[in-house]
Structure formats: structure tokens, C-alpha cells
Amino acid sequence: MxxxxxxxxxxxxxxxxxxxxxxxxxxxxxxxxxxxxxxxxxxxxxxxxxxxxxxxxxxxxxxxxxxxxxxxxxxxxxxxxxxxxxxxxxxxxxxxxxxxxxxxxxxxxxxxxxxxxxxxxxxxxxxxxxxxxxxxxxxxxxxxxxxxxxxxxxxxxxxxxxxxxxxxxxxxxxxxxxxxxxxxxxxxxxxxxxxxxxxxxxxxxxxxxxxxxxxxxxxxxxxxxxxxxxxxxxxxxxxxxxxxxxxxxxxxxxxxxxxVPPPRPGFHQARGTPFQVASGHGRVVSGSATQMTAALARLRNLVAAGSHAVIVMSADETDAPAFTRLLADASAHTRSVIMLDDPVPGESAVAVIDPAYGSAALCVESASGRLVFLDRLPAVADVARVLLSRLGPGRLADGVDRPDARRPQLPPDLAF
The missing domain is CATH 3.20.20.450 (EAL domain)
Incomplete structure (x- = not known):
């Protein structure tokens, strides 16, 4: 009935x-x-x-x-x-x-x-x-x-x-x-x-x-x-x-x-890979195991400080173990973790933005091991936008199904 x-x-x-x-x-x-x-x-x-x-x-x-x-x-x-x-x-x-x-x-x-x-x-x-x-x-x-x-x-x-x-x-x-x-x-x-x-x-x-x-x-x-x-x-x-x-x-x-602020065509579009964007904002260093560990520790501390952070992450297979541990820590402290199901080839990147405790991003070029660590909000947000622009169908890190996030099928010459 x-x-x-x-x-x-x-x-x-x-x-x-x-x-x-x-x-x-x-x-x-x-x-x-x-x-x-x-x-x-x-x-x-x-x-x-x-x-x-x-x-x-x-x-x-x-x-x-x-x-x-x-x-x-x-x-x-x-x-x-x-x-x-x-x-x-x-x-x-x-x-x-x-x-x-x-x-x-x-x-x-x-x-x-x-x-x-x-x-x-x-x-x-x-x-x-x-x-x-x-x-x-x-x-x-x-x-x-x-x-x-x-x-x-x-x-x-x-x-x-x-x-x-x-x-x-x-x-x-x-x-x-x-x-x-x-x-x-x-x-x-x-x-x-x-x-x-x-x-x-x-x-x-x-x-x-x-x-x-x-x-x-x-x-x-x-x-x-x-x-x-x-x-x-x-x-x-x-x-x-x-x-x-x-x-x-x-x-x-x-x-x-x-x-109202004027429109900024291109501001929200990806302008390169996360590492390329990050290298335009900060110093590129030859990342040793010590430097990588220190950078990840700073990110963990930021995540642990508050529960309202947005975390966007992409991990190459080379760096997967270290980033997986960070992902586990992040999932325990916040519900706003977004893991790209289609990682950026040859790179690993994570951006953390918290309104109360600050922001930071780490981008790694996997083959060379070079890395960039950023802690200025506009630069971190720039990396987050590049990562989000690549977001496709997948799952949130907390296991909640995320609807298909594919781009709208718009005519190439005109939209909205």
C-alpha cells in the first residue's frame, strides 16, 4: 500500500x-x-x-x-x-x-x-x-x-x-x-x-x-x-x-x-598545475625527507587547531604514503576534506584554509622532490582553486558520496 x-x-x-x-x-x-x-x-x-x-x-x-x-x-x-x-x-x-x-x-x-x-x-x-x-x-x-x-x-x-x-x-x-x-x-x-x-x-x-x-x-x-x-x-x-x-x-x-567589484575574467580558471602556481608565489626548494616531514607537520598542526578547515588534496603515487597519513589526520579533525579522484600527474598538493587558524599549502614535484610551502592566504587560495578546477566524480574523504562535479556542458562561444 x-x-x-x-x-x-x-x-x-x-x-x-x-x-x-x-x-x-x-x-x-x-x-x-x-x-x-x-x-x-x-x-x-x-x-x-x-x-x-x-x-x-x-x-x-x-x-x-x-x-x-x-x-x-x-x-x-x-x-x-x-x-x-x-x-x-x-x-x-x-x-x-x-x-x-x-x-x-x-x-x-x-x-x-x-x-x-x-x-x-x-x-x-x-x-x-x-x-x-x-x-x-x-x-x-x-x-x-x-x-x-x-x-x-x-x-x-x-x-x-x-x-x-x-x-x-x-x-x-x-x-x-x-x-x-x-x-x-x-x-x-x-x-x-x-x-x-x-x-x-x-x-x-x-x-x-x-x-x-x-x-x-x-x-x-x-x-x-x-x-x-x-x-x-x-x-x-x-x-x-x-x-x-x-x-x-x-x-x-x-x-x-x-x-560591486568588477568582474575578473580568468580569475577562477586554472592557470597551470598546482606546483606551477605555487612556484609563482613562493620559493622552490630541493625537498629533503626532513623538509617534507617538517612541512607536513605544519599542515597537521594547522588542521588539528580547528574543525572548520577546508582541505583540498591531490597525491601522486610517489608521495602517497606521506599524504595518506595527513589525510587520515585531517579526516579525524574536520569533515571538509576533498580528495581529487584524478590526481595531478607528477605532482602532489594540499591546500588547507581555516578562517580562524590560518592557511597553508604544500606542492611537490614528485620526480625531482622539489617543493613549495605557502602560508599567505591569497597564494593558498590560488592553489585551492587550481585543485578544485580539476575536481571530478568521486568521494569525500569522510566516505560521503559526492555528486558528479563535472563541468557544465556549455556552448564554447557563450554561457550565462
Whole structure:
């Protein structure tokens, strides 16, 4: 009986979502994002809504039904298309349009409709929002998509920062243009957790020029708190509830797009092997057994100091025993260990980034034994990006299955 009931639910979900897709029954609402100093609206975030008055109107049920029907990728792409379509035809397009990306389907091909609109030119910059949920499952895809977004003059945002401390470690790797503080920080501004998150976010914003945005600003007290936490922009019911584009009457800040760091085409793409990248940042030495042991010991100490590190590793067979021991130590201390299933030929490399205890990377040229040890954050993040760009299907070091992280099958001449 249970099997029949589940089959019936699946059939209903498939039929309902198929109808939504066929008739393009997604109507995005748009919520303002405001400069906390000037009060001007700097952009809009698109929020998907299904057919009004039905059980699929709100996004939780809409996306749950699409997942049940096996049509999540198609729905997510339709939401992206509809957000662009409504903003493009607006009488006064926003300077910035924030659009969410569904983590489970980040590796899907881009639709011809999106390609057409982007190819014709957009009257705004769009900011693609990654949520924390994508970090442990699709890190390689995140890096690749960020590169595509930048190639076409747009930007990325990391959403829900503060829910999972791992997001802080990914900040220097992704270097998002906008960092969105989760509303939970606004609700508990004086906890040690909130203070540590906001300290790390402020340091990253100073280093990269990223804009810090506070979510969930609902009252004047929230506004005061958001400023105290270091937010420059804010979003929430205090500034306006989501509404159809035709009802948007906000006064936009014409300089808003210029407040976001400019795109950096090529920044997220691999520019050589990990050892080649590392040698451009630090001194190459002829690695003896003593030097290798000392470098690995420094990495172990860094990993042991905290549990929120992101560790990305690739081990050549020559160096496998030493790196395997480090991997075992890392797995015991942190859940964020990513081991490349397709190692870099002739090299071994590991990058460790922890928001509280520092960063370091070790890259070894296996045949010669030469090595480079780095402890400056930008250099370590550079090595991590090169490693993540090579990430393919495999498993996390803690044994949790990782979804296929292959690169999206995009046309060679145009994407996003």
C-alpha cells in the first residue's frame, strides 16, 4: 500500500511540474536590496513563485515537487529564465539582479533562452547566488561557474554565510563580490559565533572589496544591528516585501553596479598545475625527507587547531604514503576534506584554509622532490582553486558520496 501511495504522489508531482514547465507558470517576485547609508535601492533579488492559488505557489513545495518528479534542473533553469525576462522588459531595470542557483543542479547545461538573452546584452549586472548547501557537494562546479559568470561581466554572491562555518573557509577561494550574512546572525548579534563570523567576513571584505549584505532586516533595531555587524547593504521586510516587477517603484541608485567589484575574467580558471602556481608565489626548494616531514607537520598542526578547515588534496603515487597519513589526520579533525579522484600527474598538493587558524599549502614535484610551502592566504587560495578546477566524480574523504562535479556542458562561444 505504501508503494502505491508513493507512486501516486510521484505521478501527481510529475504531472503538476510538467504543466508548470510546459506553460512556463513561474512568476518571480522581486525584493529590494538597499544601501543602509543612503536608503537607495541598489538591486533586486528574484524569488520564484509557482501558479498563484495552487499548492505549488510557494518555493518550498514547488521545488520539492520538482525534485520528486525528477525535473528539478528544468524548473531551476525556468526560474532563471523568468527572472531575466521580467527584469529585461521592466520600464526601469535594476542596476543589479540577484538570482539564486539551486545547488543540486549546478552542473546542468545552460538553456538556449538564457544564451539568447545574455547574447543580446542585459541592461543590468546579475549576481548569481550560491548557498552554503552547495559548498560540500559541488565545490568544483562552483569555481567553474564563477569563472563563466565573470567572463560575461557579472558577479557571484555567497548566501547564508554564518550557518555553517565552512562557508568562511570558502570565501577566499570563491572571492564573491557580495557576502550575505544569514539572518540568524542578526537575531543573535552578541554571541561568540556571530562575532567570529563577522570578524572573518570583515577581513575578507577589506581584502577583496566585497560588499557585505545583511539578510532579514525587518525592524529599525535590525537596521542598527546590521550596521553594527559591518553590513553595507540590507534586505528584508523593513525595505519592502517581494512584489511582481510591474509593482516595483523603487528609486534605484545609478551607481550601484560600480559599488560591486568588477568582474575578473580568468580569475577562477586554472592557470597551470598546482606546483606551477605555487612556484609563482613562493620559493622552490630541493625537498629533503626532513623538509617534507617538517612541512607536513605544519599542515597537521594547522588542521588539528580547528574543525572548520577546508582541505583540498591531490597525491601522486610517489608521495602517497606521506599524504595518506595527513589525510587520515585531517579526516579525524574536520569533515571538509576533498580528495581529487584524478590526481595531478607528477605532482602532489594540499591546500588547507581555516578562517580562524590560518592557511597553508604544500606542492611537490614528485620526480625531482622539489617543493613549495605557502602560508599567505591569497597564494593558498590560488592553489585551492587550481585543485578544485580539476575536481571530478568521486568521494569525500569522510566516505560521503559526492555528486558528479563535472563541468557544465556549455556552448564554447557563450554561457550565462
Amino acid at each position: 505504501k508503494v502505491e501511495a508513493m507512486r501516486a504522489i510521484h505521478v501527481r508531482a510529475t504531472a503538476a511540474i510538467a504543466e508548470v514547465l510546459r506553460d512556463r507558470m513561474v512568476t518571480p517576485l522581486f525584493q529590494p536590496i538597499v544601501d543602509l547609508s543612503s536608503g537607495l535601492v541598489v538591486g533586486l533579488e528574484a524569488l520564484a513563485r509557482g501558479p498563484a492559488g495552487t499548492e505549488l505557489e510557494f518555493p518550498d513545495r514547488l521545488f520539492a515537487a520538482a525534485h520528486e518528479a525528477g525535473l528539478l534542473a528544468e524548473l531551476d533553469m525556468l526560474c532563471f529564465e523568468r527572472a531575466l525576462e521580467c527584469a529585461v522588459v521592466a520600464s526601469a531595470p535594476p542596476p543589479l539582479l540577484f538570482i539564486n542557483a539551486e545547488p543540486a543542479v549546478l552542473d546542468q547545461p545552460v538553456s538556449s533562452r538564457v544564451i539568447e538573452m545574455v547574447g543580446n546584452g542585459l541592461p543590468f549586472r546579475y549576481i548569481l547566488e550560491y548557498t552554503e548547501r552547495a559548498l560540500p557537494t559541488s565545490p568544483g562546479v562552483l569555481v567553474h561557474l564563477a569563472g563563466i559568470v565573470h567572463e560575461f561581466g557579472n558577479g557571484i554572491a555567497l548566501d547564508d554565510v554564518g550557518v555553517d562555518p565552512m562557508s568562511l573557509a570558502f570565501l577566499p577561494v570563491l572571492e564573491p563580490e557580495v557576502i550575505k550574512l544569514d539572518m540568524s546572525l542578526l537575531r543573535d548579534p552578541d554571541t561568540e559565533h556571530t562575532r567570529s563570523v563577522c570578524t572573518a567576513v570583515a577581513a575578507e571584505a577589506r581584502r577583496t572589496g566585497a560588499v557585505v549584505l545583511a539578510e532579514g532586516v525587518e525592524t529599525e533595531d535590525d537596521l542598527v544591528t546590521a550596521r553594527r555587524l559591518g553590513a553595507r547593504w540590507g534586505q528584508g521586510w523593513l525595505f519592502g516585501r517581494p512584489a511582481p516587477m510591474g509593482q516595483v517603484t523603487h528609486r534605484f541608485d545609478p551607481a550601484a553596479a560600480a559599488q
